[in-house]
Amino acid sequence: MFKAIVSAATLTSALDSVSVLVDECKIHLEEEGLSIRAVDPANVGMVDLTLDAAAFESYEADGGLIGVDLSRLEDIAGMAESGQLIQLELDEETRKLHIQIDGLEYTLALIDPDSIRQEPDIPDLDLPARVVLEGKDVNRSVKAADMVSDHIALGVNDAEEFFYVNAEGDTDDVHLELTQDDLIDLQVGPAHSLFSLDYLKDMNKAIPGDTEVTLDLGEEFPIKLYFGFAEGQGQVTYMLAPRIQSD
């Protein structure tokens, strides 16, 4: 049983943060909210999303699992104005999702969850450095790096206590340093890893400018990047594997 009413803005943010990595996903409809976990086909980027029941106008579920085609669901959600409400209801018998937006009724065929990629286990990493900053600083860093390179280096200088962003292109370079004062919080530790901007750009799309983003970093280790949305009732965690420099 699943029946919920949610604002278009909340649903779209949730779907967008997953669809940057995968086209199809499994959604767990738990009593206390819904959750999604997915990894991209190359096993490089991973997302773990939870949306509490409290983020919905109303919510009822008893622990089901459905598989959805994200782009189709996003298209439908896109039909709503951002303030409008979307009503979702699962028909257990036909395995279809009924969606209502202000009189518009849509029936979405679901995908057999067994045919969707296995959900990943989240690696248990001990990342020494933690950076907490505003979403707009992440947006700015990624955008600047993208102008010159395909890669971005993120690191923490633990002697002088600042967080830095580096991007080196063939001709041009970008460099940004943020100290304790520019950041919301900084726990220093040895950290320097290089990431593919292709992935980070996509993840960045899902990060609201006005939210608090936490980055956990290590030396040539995956980055763990997490933030809340829907007034803190939703939580997204991304994990991205680094590029490894062998020399």
Place this chain on the structure above:
Amino acid sequence: MNVEDLSGLPDGAVDHFQSEGIESLYPPQAEAVEAGICAGESLVAAVPTASGKTMIAALSMLSAIERGGKALYIVPLRALASEKKAEFDAFERFGVTTGVTTGNYESTSDWLATKDLIVATSEKVDSLVRNGADWLTDLTCVVSDEVHLIDDRNRGPTLEVTLAKLRQLNPALQVIALSATVGNADAIADWLDAELVDSDWRPIDLKMGVHYGNAIQFDDGGTREVPVEGSKKQEAALLRDILEEGGSSLVFVNSRRNAEAAARRLASTSGNHLTPEERADLADIAADIRDISDTETSEELATCLEEGSAFHHAGLANEHRTLVEDAFRDRLIKVISATPTLAAGVNTPARRVVVRDWRRFDASAGGMAPLSVLEVHQMMGRAGRPGLDPYGEAVLLAKSHDEMDELFERYVWADPEEVRSKLAAEPALRTHVLATIASGFANTRGGLLEFMANTLYASQSTEAGRLERVTDDVLTYLERNDFIEREGDEVAGATAETESDDDAGGFVSAATMAETEGAADDVELRATGLGHTVSRLYLDPMSAAEIVHGLEEADQRPSALGLYQLIARTPDMYELYLRSGDDETYGELFYEREAELLGDPPSEYEDARFEDWLSALKTGKLLEDWADEDDEYRLTERYSVGPGDLRGKVDTAEWLLGAAESLAAEIDSEWTVAVREARARVEHGVREELLELVGIRNVGRKRARQLYAAGLETPADLREADKSVVLGALKGEKTAETILENAGRDDPSMDGVSPDATKGGDGGTATSRSRSGEGGSSNDEREDHESQASLGDF
């Protein structure tokens, strides 16, 4: 009846019970004593949970021991074995020793012979019988706890046959069967030639009811107002209500996930009813919980526990469970959300029991199926702590008026189901008939049928001749596969022989049977060497037949894939499902590698068999890929299985190949070595060349590959190699030191050694090497000296 009036117990036993606070016996216990349990009489005690069944068992066993005998207590779950052992260890004070055995099959545990009282699971007892443990004949008293589990499709037949065998072994055996209240306790008593105590007496009043809206309706017509405020859940309201009058609560739900979620939610209610001292004590226990393991579950449990709420399910470590159960009994934890495992015998009563979910997912029903009355009554029976609560309350939850009516009909007013034997299912019978012959319980068809007549199945069966018919089918099957042989029937048997030869199904017609019956009943049945081995290995005879046949057909050394596919075909291995598209993929693979497969391959037109072979091929291919050092995450991905499923397949394969090795030796197959090698490769998940290295402790498949890549190919190389090379291959001084020590090097110290990775043995190259087969194309986009890592590398 008072405890001091009891006679026939060891000296000191009465004092012991009095020191435990037991002065007088409960009515069902007194009834049991009057029925003669202290004088060796058998008894079936069908009484509600928590009305003193263990005491009935203890009195029977102690008096049997006092008479110079030996007692066995059969438990249904391993977890219960340790609980019972702890309970019986107290008898040591007056000289009664207790041993426990639940572990590996295929051993006789002779040390148990020195104990007075032995606690074991039914599977273990069955295996002890098969392996001929001598001390079994010394038993004078056997207690079977939760005997109603004979009704269980999977484990019931083993318990049933085990009891029948023990009784045949010692005809004077005293059998004490403890059962929940079931519909037909008298039938069990008839079967066991036992007295019956069938009582619904409880030490505390139990009120059963259904909560709907703002009140509980009780079975006696009473009501109790428990309002549900706003968006609160019913179980939260019921918890608050009982906490306010000083009680505690157990909430039964239908899955592990739900148990955890419910515990989390109820924590906000229980947290409001904690004193500062309780909070401090709970914080200590939470710290202990976190110490046990650093898994998510452990953390989750500790967090809930700080608020006086906990969950309990089979996924918890034993230490977790013990801490939770103890803290609940100490009344620190106010509520436990549990799956039905907690109802199965562990002693944790609460004033109010809430059965929240009365349906659970059942794959065989294809969806949610209602719980049995027996199960729900078992849960409800947990309500009320003797001596602490004035009453117990068990409540089901209804969401509508109709549901409330249904729950009353279905559970509150309903009688529990009857226990029915599940022995006549063929796989169960196949295994048990062979074991019965192999362990010498029967050596003629007549004797076998006589033995079968002593089972509950025979006493319940209404269809005349059915047991005899399936038994004959099974005998024919066993004989055809050389697991048993019939002797001394040259004259009469000759006809039977020709007859069954003509008839491929081996089904002896009624006419033939009538003709030869007189003689056939006396023909000696004997297990062959092979049959003995199969029975001892605890293997389904059909699995053994498949393996033996496959090995015999092989005219050249079988490949690993061939062996993996072979064992995957046996009923002891759950095959992977073929998903859509798989029949094509594995169909192709089938033709490509048909020559490697063992046994008679099916033709494409034998649909069912062909599909079975393909599923087995998929399973076999998974094992081959694993043994070819593919990464775990790639395999789970490729075959859409969880890491736990992969480990499960590997463990089963290890066991079956171990069995296959014994079978190969038994039939003098020349392929014993090939089987052993295939087993070692699947055990460690490595190619042949690493087998020596993985023999070293702390060297797994990854490290072995790294060492090998650095030119260190055997333990001997490790003992002599330049330390800087070892360190370069392994990364981490501590690891390198430990491994050198385990390889038997005299001077494993790594002080002052710096790594030398020039031999190409560092982790990076090793991984890229093992993936070179499939990762080739991704190298094109590689620039400079860097490459994209994958999350699976961390």
